[in-house]
Amino acid sequence: MITEPHVVPLLRSNIWMVSGRDRDLVIDAGLGLVPLRPYLPTDADRPVTLVATHAHRDHVGAAHEFLDLCAHRLEAQAIEEATDDIPLDVSMWPDELLAGFERKGYQCRCGTLSALPFSGFSAVDEHLKPARVSQLVDEGDIIDLGDQCFEVLHLPGHSPGSIGLFQRSTGAFFSGDVIYDGPLLDDIEGADRGAYCRTMERLLSLPVRSVFPGHGPAFGRSRLLEIARHYLRTWERLR
Numbered sequence: 001m002i003t004e005p006h007v008v009p010l011l012r013s014n015i016w017m018v019s020g021r022d023r024d025l026v027i028d029a030g031l032g033l034v035p036l037r038p039y040l041p042t043d044a045d046r047p048v049t050l051v052a053t054h055a056h057r058d059h060v061g062a063a064h065e066f067l068d069l070c071a072h073r074l075e076a077q078a079i080e081e082a083t084d085d086i087p088l089d090v091s092m093w094p095d096e097l098l099a100g101f102e103r104k105g106y107q108c109r110c111g112t113l114s115a116l117p118f119s120g121f122s123a124v125d126e127h128l129k130p131a132r133v134s135q136l137v138d139e140g141d142i143i144d145l146g147d148q149c150f151e152v153l154h155l156p157g158h159s160p161g162s163i164g165l166f167q168r169s170t171g172a173f174f175s176g177d178v179i180y181d182g183p184l185l186d187d188i189e190g191a192d193r194g195a196y197c198r199t200m201e202r203l204l205s206l207p208v209r210s211v212f213p214g215h216g217p218a219f220g221r222s223r224l225l226e227i228a229r230h231y232l233r234t235w236e237r238l239r
Helices: 073-080 095-104 193-205 221-234
Strands: 016-019 024-027 048-051 069-072 135-137 142-144 149-154 163-167 172-176 210-213
Touching: 069 073, 193 221, 210 221
Parallel strands: 024 048, 048 069, 069 135, 172 210
Antiparallel strands: 016 024, 142 149, 149 163, 163 172
């Protein structure tokens, strides 16, 4: 796991890397405030595939650094057009947006960064870069590293094309923002609580052993069940 430590929790996404025999897998690409590739412990002779779990800025910031980039068809255009170019300067955010995040438990009014990535950095001038999606993936597709495989699961709710990667042989689940141990964002643009409920119901039956989420610490099956059941109780009327 690689993180950007001086980014506030709302935007501090996890970057996961799995080394394979024939290729390496990177899951999500952070905000991209500095180049990501130099921090990846990859073998220079092995190709690298980046899977973007969805198109939000905090997951595709360094996506433009990768030639082999996979994403769901419902997220690809937003990645290629850098649509989710939210300002890193919170003074440019509407008050209602800040208030909404605060109601969820995220504090951002003091800024999105606690330190600058390099001298002369300006949050006002920092913009999301477009990235070319080289492969569209959907439900049931397989990401093959040679000695291990990951199944693509289409899990909408947080965004229309949110995906997770599931390794059935180990029960490892890379969930992106589908589920993590923190306030879930289900009232932002593109989110759908009804779809989120259906996704949570699906997660309850998935034989997951370990969750490697898009934000926060990894956790096990029992915590996944607690989070999913709590969400379903909260939005029972939408089921």
